[in-house]
Amino acid sequence: xxxxxxxxxxxxxxxxxxxxxxxFGKYLKGTTAGWLATVFLLGAAAIxxxxxxxxxxxxxxxxxxxxxxxxxLKMTWLQFAGGLSIDMGLLIDPIAVMMLxxxxxxxxxxxxxxxxxxxxxxxxSTYYAYLGLFTFSMLGLVLSVNLFQIYIFWELVGVxxxxxxxxxxxxxxxIAAAKKAFIVTRFADLGFLIGILVLSSAAGTLDFQTLIQRxxxxxxxxxxxxxxxxxxxxxxxxxxxxxxxxxxxxxxxMFPLHIWLPDAMEGPTPVSALIHAATMVVxxxxxxxxxxxxxxxxxxxxxxxVAWVGAxxxxxxxxxxxxxxxxxxxxxxxxMSQIGYMMxxxxxxxxxGEAVDGFTAANFHLFTxxxxxxxxxxxxxxxxxxxxxxxxxxxxxxxxxxxxTHLTFLIACLAIAGVPPFAGFFSKEAILHAAHxxxxxxxxxxxxxxxxxxxxxxxxxxxxxHGATSSHxxxxxxxxxxxxxxxxxxxxxxGVASMTAGFIPFGNFVSFSxxxxxxxxxxxxxxxxxxxxxxxxxxxxxxxxxxxxxxxKVAGFFGSxxxxxxxxxxxxxxxxxxxxxxxxxxxxxxxxWFDRSIIDGTVNTFGVAAQTGSESISDLQTxxxxxxxxxxxxxxLLLIIVFIYFIH
Amino acid sequence: xxxxxxxHFLILSTALFFIGVFGFLSxxxxxxxxxxxxxxxxxxxxxxxxxxQYLWPGKMDGLFFTLFIxxxxxxxxxxxxxxxxxxxxxxxxxxxxxxxxxxx
Numbered sequence: 001x002x003x004x005x006x007x008x009x010x011x012x013x014x015x016x017x018x019x020x021x022x023x024f025g026k027y028l029k030g031t032t033a034g035w036l037a038t039v040f041l042l043g044a045a046a047i048x049x050x051x052x053x054x055x056x057x058x059x060x061x062x063x064x065x066x067x068x069x070x071x072x073l074k075m076t077w078l079q080f081a082g083g084l085s086i087d088m089g090l091l092i093d094p095i096a097v098m099m100l101x102x103x104x105x106x107x108x109x110x111x112x113x114x115x116x117x118x119x120x121x122x123x124x125s126t127y128y129a130y131l132g133l134f135t136f137s138m139l140g141l142v143l144s145v146n147l148f149q150i151y152i153f154w155e156l157v158g159v160x161x162x163x164x165x166x167x168x169x170x171x172x173x174x175i176a177a178a179k180k181a182f183i184v185t186r187f188a189d190l191g192f193l194i195g196i197l198v199l200s201s202a203a204g205t206l207d208f209q210t211l212i213q214r215x216x217x218x219x220x221x222x223x224x225x226x227x228x229x230x231x232x233x234x235x236x237x238x239x240x241x242x243x244x245x246x247x248x249x250x251x252x253x254m255f256p257l258h259i260w261l262p263d264a265m266e267g268p269t270p271v272s273a274l275i276h277a278a279t280m281v282v283x284x285x286x287x288x289x290x291x292x293x294x295x296x297x298x299x300x301x302x303x304x305x306v307a308w309v310g311a312x313x314x315x316x317x318x319x320x321x322x323x324x325x326x327x328x329x330x331x332x333x334x335x336m337s338q339i340g341y342m343m344x345x346x347x348x349x350x351x352x353g354e355a356v357d358g359f360t361a362a363n364f365h366l367f368t369x370x371x372x373x374x375x376x377x378x379x380x381x382x383x384x385x386x387x388x389x390x391x392x393x394x395x396x397x398x399x400x401x402x403x404x405t406h407l408t409f410l411i412a413c414l415a416i417a418g419v420p421p422f423a424g425f426f427s428k429e430a431i432l433h434a435a436h437x438x439x440x441x442x443x444x445x446x447x448x449x450x451x452x453x454x455x456x457x458x459x460x461x462x463x464x465x466h467g468a469t470s471s472h473x474x475x476x477x478x479x480x481x482x483x484x485x486x487x488x489x490x491x492x493x494x495g496v497a498s499m500t501a502g503f504i505p506f507g508n509f510v511s512f513s514x515x516x517x518x519x520x521x522x523x524x525x526x527x528x529x530x531x532x533x534x535x536x537x538x539x540x541x542x543x544x545x546x547x548x549x550x551x552x553k554v555a556g557f558f559g560s561x562x563x564x565x566x567x568x569x570x571x572x573x574x575x576x577x578x579x580x581x582x583x584x585x586x587x588x589x590x591x592x593w594f595d596r597s598i599i600d601g602t603v604n605t606f607g608v609a610a611q612t613g614s615e616s617i618s619d620l621q622t623x624x625x626x627x628x629x630x631x632x633x634x635x636x637l638l639l640i641i642v643f644i645y646f647i648h
Numbered sequence: 649x650x651x652x653x654x655x656h657f658l659i660l661s662t663a664l665f666f667i668g669v670f671g672f673l674s675x676x677x678x679x680x681x682x683x684x685x686x687x688x689x690x691x692x693x694x695x696x697x698x699x700x701q702y703l704w705p706g707k708m709d710g711l712f713f714t715l716f717i718x719x720x721x722x723x724x725x726x727x728x729x730x731x732x733x734x735x736x737x738x739x740x741x742x743x744x745x746x747x748x749x750x751x752x
Contacts, residue, residue: 623748626681630673 003059004072004092007051010100011139013044014107018132025125031115033125037132038111044135045104048097055097056509066514069093069209071145084204089145091208094510095289095363099142102370103279105497107135109490110274113378116487117270117385127167127268134160138279142286146206147196150287154192154251157280158185164275165267177263184260188250195243198236199294202229212293223298234301241295241302245288245309252284253336254343255313259572261336265328269384272328273377277335278370285342285366292346292359292512307347311442314340316569318452322459323555323566326390327380330460331373334416337449338369344446345431348439349512356512358434360519364506365427371501372415372424375494379409382483382491383464392463399465404488406465408495413461415498417454417533420526426502429526430519450529454536462544657698664691678732678742682725689721 017040025033054060060067074089111131118127137156144150159182166178200206203214215223215237229236246257253261264276275281288295288306295303314337321333342362349358382405387394399406415422418429428450435443482488507517543550555562564570620631664687671684693714700710736742 621751623751624745625747626673626744633669633673 003054004051004070004090006047007090007092007100007143008073010044010047010051010104011136011143013040013047014132014135014139016040016132018129018136021125021129021132025129028125031119031124033128034111034115034118037128038108038115040132041104041108041111041135044139045108048100048104051092052097052101055092056094060092060094060097065516067094067509068514071209074145084200084206086148086206087146088149090143091145092143094514095286096142098363098367098510099286100139102367103135103138103142106278106370106374107131107138107274109374109378109494110270112486113273113381113490114268114270116483117381118268123167127164130160130163130167131271131274134164134275134280138283141283144208146208147200147211148206150290151189151192151196154247154283155189157275157283158182158189158251161185161264161275161280164271165264167268167271168266171266173263174266177260177266181260181264184257185250188257189247191243191250192247195240195245195247198240198243202236202240208290212291215294216297235299237294238299238302241291241299242305244291245284245302245306248284248287249309249343250284251287252281252339252343253313254284254309254340255316255336256571258313258317258336259575262324262329262332262568265326265332265390269328269377269381272332273374273381276332277373277377281335281339282342282366282370285339285346285362288343288346289359289363295346296349296356296512303347305347307344307439307442310340310343310345310347311439311445312340313337314344314449315445315452316340318449318456319565320568321456322452323562325392327383327392327395327460327464328377328390330392330456331376331380334376334453334456335373337453338365338373338416341428341431341446341449342366342369344439344442345434348435348437348442357430357507357517357519359512360507360510360517361427361430361434363510364430364519365424367504367506368415368423368427368498368501371494372412372422372498375408375412375491375498376416378491378494379405379412382487385483392460395464396467397465402465402482404482404491408491409465410461411495411498413457415502416457417537418450418529419454419533419537420530421499421502423498423501425526425530426519427506428529429522430506432529433519433522433525436525447529447532451532451536454533455540458537458540459544462540466545467547654698654702657694661691661694661698664688664694676743676745678735678744678747679729681744682728682732685728686721686725689717693717 014037017037021028021033021037028036055067055070060070062068070092072090072092074087076085077088078086080086111128114127114131118124121127134157137153137160141150141153141157144153162178162182165181166174168174169178196206199211199215203211205211205214214221217223223237231239234242248254250257261276261281265272267276295306317333317336317340321330321337324330324333342365345358345362345365347358349356349362382402383395383398384390386398386402389395411422415424418425420426432443432446432450435446505519507519509516511517542548543554567573622628668684668687668691671687672681675681675684696710696714696717700707704710732742735747739746741747
């Protein structure tokens with residue numbers, strides 16, 4: 001068991017790198033800081049892979065062949081009354097190990113890639129320090145043993161995301177985006193915190209294993225308390241889970257808390273790949289997966305909400321993605337859409353039988369999505385460096401200029417579009433299969449989303465690499481230059497992963513019960529989604545391969561729907577309306593008035609009264625000793641008279 | 649011996665006390681003020697002696713207090729004159745009205 005204690009080094013190594021670079025980074029010349037951080041991360045990745053090997057193949061199973069949850073390290077940090085304590089520790093189970101591999105691998109790729117991408121940046125070492133902080137927080141989140149520990153690291157990833165989005169703080173838009181991301185996710189985390197309090201007060205513990213055990217045991221007291229008490233006709237347990245899911249939805253950019261994610265693309269592109277595509281934004285999925293037992297067994301209502309929020313987000317984001325022209329924003333909406341997929345995969349699964357395969361499918365998609373989405377972002381970074389623009393109209397015909405990027409980007413597009421035998425096909429099929437079993441409506445939403453995904457990804461692909469050579473690129477001195485070896489290596493490795501990750505028998509490793517499950521790849525079932533994806537790709541090719549009038553015609557056909565989608569369905573405007581016109585005017589302004597006039601007014605009145613009062617009697621202090629004596633004598637005489645004649 | 653009644657002593661000490669207070673409040677010369685203060689102290693001394701004599705003739709407490717007050721008055725006079733000398737050096741005056749800088 002104790003061999004897994006080595007996992008403590010996985011978060012600590014990036015943290016050490018953060019401390020080193022944070023304190024001494026400015027003394028390091030050139031790319032030394034980056035190499036240092038990369039070496040630290042290589043160590044963390046090596047330990048992660050080692051643990052994955054030991055857990056999945058050697059020591060993870062118990063005598064019955066079921067993967068166990070292992071807690072190699074647990075320290076009590078804060079002890080409250082009644083056996084409630086906040087612990088710090090490590091938790092090793094299949095999803096945690098899977099996430100360790102994903103986070104360290106993607107982070108390593110991003111570290112390598114950034115060596116070239118961020119070269120010459122003034123705050124190069126700060127950038128790597130922040131990457132270290134983020135990786136530390138994310139790994140800590142993955143390894144958390146209890147709800148409160150996960151909350152602490154949850155906030156830490158929020159901070160590192162804030163720092164990295166606002167990395168180019170001389171741009172007003174980057175500052176605004178960083179603040180927006182922080183405030184929106186913080187708002188969601190308020191729900192998370194209240195949810196933690198609700199669940200822990202019902203179950204009397206924060207520890208994941210005990211919590212899940214107490215809240216799924218139908219004879220136990222914890223579950224009884226949690227379901228018996230309620231608010232607005234919904235049980236406390238469901239409220240708690242919904243509030244926790246609100247935190248998860250904020251971090252995972254689920255509708256309607258998604259508004260920060262597209263703006264977060266102001267950060268450096270490798271950061272978008274790491275934080276806003278592969279790791280941090282799936283924290284919400286991870287959180288729901290962590291508490292899956294409670295969701296599935298005790299709160300089917302909350303599951304339903306998870307499923308529908310996921311499904312709506314995935315379709316909604318896919319529609320918007322078709323209309324955006326900034327390539328990073330397209331990828332951002334695509335991320336949101338794919339995370340919606342994972343969410344509804346969790347939401348549609350039941351507690352047992354075949355339906356529980358949704359749990360495996362969601363984690364499988366999380367795994368494959370991390371690979372191809374990181375690849376897409378890193379490829380987009382190459383393209384942006386080559387043309388110095390994020391706009392699709394400034395690109396075109398880049399396939400000769402960026403051959404490696406072209407090939408890997410194509411692989412990633414095929415993977416995300418769900419074309420066999422690339423990675424996305426397998427995980428998407430598993431998800432659709434799970435949805436098909438229990439929620440036909442969500443299954444159809446998934447199918448439509450899959451077709452849209454194929455369309456917008458290939459719109460991007462053809463727009464960037466095919467079509468007319470843009471006027472923009474003749475004047476670039478980067479012409480014909482595709483970055484150094486260490487920039488291409490991550491693309492190639494991730495490309496290989498995107499091609500092969502689907503063949504991993506994922507059900508053998510990650511399942512809710514811990515027993516191997518068989519994920520279905522049924523030929524008859526696959527025909528519909530795959531052919532729809534192919535149609536999406538063909539339409540994209542028809543529209544965008546050569547300059548064509550079709551896109552404008554189709555946009556004209558959809559008219560106001562197209563405009564609304566391009567304006568992101570005015571969600572930002574609705575938020576602004578609610579905050580500025582309703583919250584600011586009706587709540588904040590009266591509160592500010594109350595604060596200024598009543599609270600401050602009272603205090604100021606006391607101050608002014610003391611001041612004017614003392615000023616009015618300060619004339620008595622003449623400095624003349626005889627006048628004091630006269631007052632003294634007079635007052636004494638007065639007191640004598642009072643005491644003799646009036647007080648008996 | 650014809651006893652002098654207590655009221656005579658008290659009238660004397662009261663008169664002395666108020667003469668002192670009057671001098672303290674009305675004089676401008678600091679040395680005169682100091683002298684008025686001595687009058688006040690001595691009126692108290694007379695009270696002590698008188699009451700000691702009439703209430704507890706066998707005891708000496710009142711006498712000791714008087715001696716004590718005389719000693720303190722001597723010390724206080726020394727300090728007060730030192731202060732007056734310094735004030736004179738500073739203001740070139742020993743008028744109590746001129747010494748009024750210690751105020752808000």
